[in-house]
Amino acid sequence: MIICSCQVISDTDVHNAIDWMRASDASTIITPGKIYHALGKSPDCGGCMKLFIASMRTNPNLEVPAELRSLRNQQDRRSMGNERRQEGY
Numbered sequence: 001m002i003i004c005s006c007q008v009i010s011d012t013d014v015h016n017a018i019d020w021m022r023a024s025d026a027s028t029i030i031t032p033g034k035i036y037h038a039l040g041k042s043p044d045c046g047g048c049m050k051l052f053i054a055s056m057r058t059n060p061n062l063e064v065p066a067e068l069r070s071l072r073n074q075q076d077r078r079s080m081g082n083e084r085r086q087e088g089y
Contacts, residue, residue, distance in 0.1 A: 006044035011055045022061040
């Protein structure tokens with residue numbers, strides 16, 4: 001199925017790019033921009049982005065690496081309070 005008609009990217013292209021990126025670096029965070037770059041293309045109009053992301057999410061290799069999963073919780077704890085600003089700010 002064609003995901004991006006502007007750049008002629010299919011769902012198979014998206015899945016192959018995700019599988020290739022995960023095989024080459026298991027700790028990488030895979031984004032739509034990285035997939036476009038891996039395919040040698042760039043987004044044009046952005047109309048396909050919802051379908052592009054939905055297709056990405058069906059790939060089992062897309063998950064966030066285990067060592068990066070808890071970073072959000074650590075940042076949330078640190079950002080509580082004054083967000084590292086002076087109180088008079």
